[in-house]
Amino acid sequence: MKSTTFSQDMLAYIAGNSAVPNMHFDEATDLIETGIIDSFSIMSLLAFIAEKTGVRVELEDLVLDTIRSVRAMNESFNLGAS
Structure with missing residues (x-):
């Protein structure tokens, strides 16, 4: 899976499971500071990453x-590399 595709998948997953519904965000948005993800959604997000x-x-x-951001996750965990 390419990084851009995985980033899109992560953005969609986070949007569907966000602690702050209907908030616009992108790959660079600080998900923690904005409250888009919280401690419970972090666990869910890590499970999503592991599954995918x-x-x-x-x-x-x-x-x-x-x-903190989708971009940081991609870089830190080398996600979506093909």
Whole structure:
């Protein structure tokens, strides 16, 4: 799966599961500061990433800066590389 496709999939997933419905955001939006994701949705998002890519992020390895935005997740976890 290419990075842009996976980014689109993540954006759609987050929009459908957001703590703040109907808020516009993109790959660079700070998802934590804006409240789009919270502690519960972070867990769900990590499960989504694991399901789609096989990349598992252990909680003890989780750093908030790596999940602040879709772009940060792609870069930090090398998601969507093909």
